[in-house]
Amino acid sequence: SLGLFTSQSHLINERLTKPTLFTNLPVTCEDRDLPGDLFSQLMKDDPSTVKGAEIFMLGEMLTLPQNFGNIFLGETFSSYISVHNDSTQVVKDILVKADLQTSSQRLNLSASNAAVADLKPDSCIDDVIHHEVKEIGTHILVCAVSYTTQAGEKLYFRKFFKFQVDYIFRDNPEKSFTDEVFLEAQIQNITTSPMFMEKVSLEPSMMYNVTELNTIDTGGEGFSTFGKMTYLQPMDTRQYLYCLKPKPEFAERAGVIKGVTVIGKLDIVWKTNLGERGRLQTSQLQRMAPGYGDVRLSLEMIPDTVNLEEPFEVMCKITNCSSERTMDLVLEMCNTNAIHWCGISGRQLGKLSPNSSLHLALKLLASVQGLQSISGLRLTDTFLKRTYEYDDIAQVCVVFSHLKPES
Numbered sequence: 001s002l003g004l005f006t007s008q009s010h011l012i013n014e015r016l017t018k019p020t021l022f023t024n025l026p027v028t029c030e031d032r033d034l035p036g037d038l039f040s041q042l043m044k045d046d047p048s049t050v051k052g053a054e055i056f057m058l059g060e061m062l063t064l065p066q067n068f069g070n071i072f073l074g075e076t077f078s079s080y081i082s083v084h085n086d087s088t089q090v091v092k093d094i095l096v097k098a099d100l101q102t103s104s105q106r107l108n109l110s111a112s113n114a115a116v117a118d119l120k121p122d123s124c125i126d127d128v129i130h131h132e133v134k135e136i137g138t139h140i141l142v143c144a145v146s147y148t149t150q151a152g153e154k155l156y157f158r159k160f161f162k163f164q165v166d167y168i169f170r171d172n173p174e175k176s177f178t179d180e181v182f183l184e185a186q187i188q189n190i191t192t193s194p195m196f197m198e199k200v201s202l203e204p205s206m207m208y209n210v211t212e213l214n215t216i217d218t219g220g221e222g223f224s225t226f227g228k229m230t231y232l233q234p235m236d237t238r239q240y241l242y243c244l245k246p247k248p249e250f251a252e253r254a255g256v257i258k259g260v261t262v263i264g265k266l267d268i269v270w271k272t273n274l275g276e277r278g279r280l281q282t283s284q285l286q287r288m289a290p291g292y293g294d295v296r297l298s299l300e301m302i303p304d305t306v307n308l309e310e311p312f313e314v315m316c317k318i319t320n321c322s323s324e325r326t327m328d329l330v331l332e333m334c335n336t337n338a339i340h341w342c343g344i345s346g347r348q349l350g351k352l353s354p355n356s357s358l359h360l361a362l363k364l365l366a367s368v369q370g371l372q373s374i375s376g377l378r379l380t381d382t383f384l385k386r387t388y389e390y391d392d393i394a395q396v397c398v399v400f401s402h403l404k405p406e407s
Helices: 038-045 254-258
Strands: 012-017 020-023 058-063 076-085 091-101 106-108 116-119 124-132 137-148 154-166 169-173 181-188 195-204 208-212 215-218 221-224 237-246 262-271 277-281 295-301 305-307 312-320 327-333 339-342 347-352 357-366 370-374 377-381 386-390 394-399
Touching: 076 091, 076 137, 091 124, 181 195, 181 262, 195 208, 195 237, 208 262, 295 377, 295 386, 312 347, 339 370, 347 357
Parallel strands: 305 394
Antiparallel strands: 012 076, 020 058, 076 124, 091 106, 091 116, 091 137, 137 154, 169 181, 181 237, 195 262, 208 237, 215 221, 262 277, 295 312, 312 357, 327 347, 327 377, 339 357, 370 394, 377 386
């Protein structure tokens, strides 16, 4: 929305406008506070507020800003162009052209490229242009007008309007060295008016299934973690969380998952205060390739809480990530100050062929209360005399099994 006026030597004027709803910031307080109902009465008397909904930020008046404002990737850029004859004479052969110049292309946005035969005094030529913004960076709107005076003189003028297109969100794929990937998408409303979030979803790649972690299941009914209101106020931020797990047919093939970095793409749909719809679909998001090495050790089952000084069991999975050679593995267990392994250290696990796995049940004993880290496992390949150490494999919460008698 930008005003465009020519110099006085021209007979016609041009203006681009895009109205927006007036925005006010409501100020409220409780009745028992010192101002009492003063703030409420002032908002009711304000002619720009909506009657009966004074605390709603959007008013019932339209304003015409003198600049474009913020344009974001995925939105539809719309403007109304009006060419007005300010003179007392008829002008002929009026041609209005609107082009949008980006870093990679120049687009013609005019609805018609045909010239208007004549334009009488105080008359207008109107045009509405639309363009779905698909590039970030600098955009230049070029508006050009040519016409002929009654004396046969041909005149021409044009104006340039520059604006920036930016991302409306940022995503943060969590670094992970397991098969599971947690993706956090932080979406911030950096416009000056509330925004209705219609849809934020993650479309996984062919190797993953996705679980949305933005709802709370209560009695079989899901509730959004953001509450019932789906509006995002100016400068507010929401964090959407998703968990991706490999599909069963790929989960057992460690060599395949090891090389996968593409996890999927985000699909975001929103509406502005005038109901204008914007949509943004990202390119394929990348994750850090898992650093499994030759041998991978993961925990398949571990209790969330265990009792102090009582043995508990964990289920481990050992995978030979090599696609060429067989390994002969030996398992060693090293105690820490809080965690003690139950069993024989240095036991032979036998030969493990390429891209195959074995499951192993191990017992532990916790001697210190609190959140403890499980560490101290070591695998040695006797063929190559190569040792692999595994620390901070998982964490477990240790509590008292019963209340101790008072001394």
